[in-house]
Amino acid sequence: MSRSQVRRPGGKVGFGTNDAGCTILHVDMDAFYASVELRDRPELHGTPVIIAAQGNRGVVLTATYEARELGVHSAMPLSRARRIAPEATIISPNHDKYSVVSRNVMALFESITPLVEPISLDEAFLDVSGALRRLSSSVTIAELIRARVADEQGITCSVGVASTKFVAKLASTRAKPDGLLLVPEDSVIEFLHPLPIGSLWGVGEKTEEQLTRLGLRTVGDIANTPVGTLTRALGAAGAHLHELSWGRDPRSVTPHEPEKSVSNENTFSHDIDDPEVIRAEIAHLSDKVASRLRAAGYRGKTVTLKLRFADFTTITRSKSGMHTDLAHDIYSITWSLFQALGLQRVRIRLVGVKVDGLVPAGDAPEQLHFGEPEHGRRDAELAIDKLRTKFGSSAVQSGRTVPSIEITPQEQ
Numbered sequence: 114m115s116r117s118q119v120r121r122p123g124g125k126v127g128f129g130t131n132d133a134g135c136t137i138l139h140v141d142m143d144a145f146y147a148s149v150e151l152r153d154r155p156e157l158h159g160t161p162v163i164i165a166a167q168g169n170r171g172v173v174l175t176a177t178y179e180a181r182e183l184g185v186h187s188a189m190p191l192s193r194a195r196r197i198a199p200e201a202t203i204i205s206p207n208h209d210k211y212s213v214v215s216r217n218v219m220a221l222f223e224s225i226t227p228l229v230e231p232i233s234l235d236e237a238f239l240d241v242s243g244a245l246r247r248l249s250s251s252v253t254i255a256e257l258i259r260a261r262v263a264d265e266q267g268i269t270c271s272v273g274v275a276s277t278k279f280v281a282k283l284a285s286t287r288a289k290p291d292g293l294l295l296v297p298e299d300s301v302i303e304f305l306h307p308l309p310i311g312s313l314w315g316v317g318e319k320t321e322e323q324l325t326r327l328g329l330r331t332v333g334d335i336a337n338t339p340v341g342t343l344t345r346a347l348g349a350a351g352a353h354l355h356e357l358s359w360g361r362d363p364r365s366v367t368p369h370e371p372e373k374s375v376s377n378e379n380t381f382s383h384d385i386d387d388p389e390v391i392r393a394e395i396a397h398l399s400d401k402v403a404s405r406l407r408a409a410g411y412r413g414k415t416v417t418l419k420l421r422f423a424d425f426t427t428i429t430r431s432k433s434g435m436h437t438d439l440a441h442d443i444y445s446i447t448w449s450l451f452q453a454l455g456l457q458r459v460r461i462r463l464v465g466v467k468v469d470g471l472v473p474a475g476d477a478p479e480q481l482h483f484g485e486p487e488h489g490r491r492d493a494e495l496a497i498d499k500l501r502t503k504f505g506s507s508a509v510q511s512g513r514t515v516p517s518i519e520i521t522p523q524e525q
Contacts, residue, residue, distance in 0.1 A: 128300040132251040132274060135295060136242040137366065139273040139281035140222065140258055143290040145235035146175045148268035149214050150204050161201035165191045168382035174206055178290055211235075212408070214266055221261055225254060230366045236285075238278050240366035255293050279362035280304065283312055301360035306333030313357050315350055323347060332358045375413065377401045378465030384423045386458045395451060396444050398466040403440035406468060412436035412477040414470030416446040420454075421463035430454070433470065436477035443468060 142148060146164040151157050161180035165171045171191035183198040194201070215234040222229045225248070228240035241254045248254050255272040262270045269291040273284025276298045284304070288294040296304045309331060310316055310324050323346055329335055335343065336358035343351030356362070377398045385391060395418070406413060417431040430450040437443065447466050 128295065128304055129297040130252075130295065131297045131299075132295050134298045135251050135274050135276050136240055136245070137275055137278055137281045138239040138241055138251065138255055138258070139275075139278065139285040140237055140239065140255075140262075141271050141273075141282075141285045141289070142218070142235035142262075143269045143271055144175050144177055144181075145214075145268070146206055146211055147177045147204075149211055150207075151177070152267040157202055161185070161198050163191070163194055163198070163201045163203045164206050165194070165203060167191065167203060167205055170380050170382055176201075214268070217266055218262060218270075221258070221265065225258065228366045228368050230368055238281065238366045252293070252295055255295075259291075259293060276301070277360060277362035278364050278366065279314060279357055280360055282314075283308070286312075302336075305358065305360055306331060306336060308332045310335060313354055315354060315357075320347065320350070373471065374467055374469035375402050375405045375409065375411070375471070376417075376465060376467035377405075378419060378463060380421075380463045381461070384460035384462050386460045388456075391451065391461060391464060392448060394464050395447050395466065396440075398464065399444035399447055400440040402466050402468055403438055403443050406438035406471075407474075410474050411471040412438040412474050413468030414472075415468065416443055416450075417465075417467040417469070418447045418450040419463070419465030419467065420451075420461055423460040423462055425462070427463075436470070436472060437468075438474060 147162050150164065151162065157177075159179065160177070161183060162177040163180055163185060164174045164176065166174075168191075173185060173187050173189045173191060173194050175187055176185045176194075180194075180198050180201050183201075185194045185198050185201070191203070195203075211234060218235075219229065219231055219237065222237055222239055226239050226241050226244045228243070230238040232238065239258075241248075241251055244254060245251070248257065251274050255274050259270055259272060262268060271285045271288040271290060272293045273281040273286070273288060274293070274295040275281040275284055276296075280296050280301055284294040284296050310329055311321050313332060313335070316324070324330075324335070327338070327342070327346060329338060335354055338355070340352055340355050343355055345351070347354070379394060379398065381394075385394075414436050415431055415433040417429050419427065419429045421427045430453070432446050432450060434442075434446070443466065
């Protein structure tokens with residue numbers, strides 16, 4: 114959850130009903146992970162619920178609006194969230210379930226317009242200009258999307274309708290939760306200028322501090338500041354923010370943006386120096402990355418191992434080879450990268466595995482091995498995918514993901 118969601122501004126909500134020229138929609142699921150969980154546990158509706166990986170170092174991934182009203186927000190340490198909202202129900206995330214709902218939602222969008230630009234699992238931009246003749250108006254389409262998401266997926270979403278991506282995204286944030294906001298073309302300045310400067314894309318905490326030192330607190334303040342003053346303070350970003358402050362955003366909706374990489378990482382509940390536990394975690398992460406690659410229809414060329422030590426020093430090691438989407442290949446590379454470091458009982462806080470250099474699986478060259486059996490590792494991993502789809506992500510686990518334990522004679 115962004116800071117703009119935490120500090121959602123008040124003020125005027127309706128800006129008119131004329132949606133002519135407003136063909137850009139930003140659709141954002143409301144507290145996505147939490148909404149999916151509440152769909153399956155309706156008794157928790159209306160109560161504070163936190164989605165977080167549990168443990169000493171767990172962080173909040175999302176929370177219901179009831180929890181947010183108590184001060185809980187994403188990226189907050191779970192230990193602090195427990196203190197703020199001791200009555201909240203804490204649920205561990207189920208990413209496989211969220212991915213299924215996300216695919217269904219994106220398929221819904223694509224049934225309305227081919228111009229869909231996913232931003233994350235739970236939000237996307239849509240250009241509905243080609244659907245107006247068939248479906249009447251942009252606002253009608255937005256209402257249709259909200260109704261279908263609720264009916265077909267059992268969750269709610271908020272929609273911003275505007276003439277540009279930037280304003281549409283701000284409008285969907287303003288509409289949350291479970292709302293719709295149209296910002297007509299002739300009302301953009303009226304909508305934008307009262308907003309706090311933190312609403313602008315590219316304004317993080319440091320940039321906000323710089324702007325505040327200049328006496329700028331609203332988007333209107335930025336709009337009425339000479340561009341030269343902004344560029345002297347912020348460099349090229351100053352001119353960009355000035356354009357946004359006047360609602361100028363020339364970007365179009367770009368459908369089907371290809372993934373650049375697939376990665377997974379895990380922060381241990383306590384620092385680990387046991388190489389067998391680290392090996393098992395590398396195997397587990399390699400398996401998750403490979404499964405995601407196959408689900409997305411990609412293979413990757415470069416495999417990267419990421420390690421963060423107890424002192425927060427972070428290193429990465431990479432190796433490129435043949436394109437792959439197999440857990441066996443990814444694990445073999447990442448484990449060899451780890452072994453090459455020659456670490457001796459060094460305490461590790463985080464392990465991550467990433468694959469990039471992605472190409473569609475059908476375009477990747479095949480590596481043929483002499484004497485390879487007719488049914489090899491690919492068939493086995495595809496069979497595992499089917500079993501996990503049917504019975505859950507934990508239905509089949511590789512033996513590599515379980516740390517080996519030395520058994521003494523007394524324990525045999």
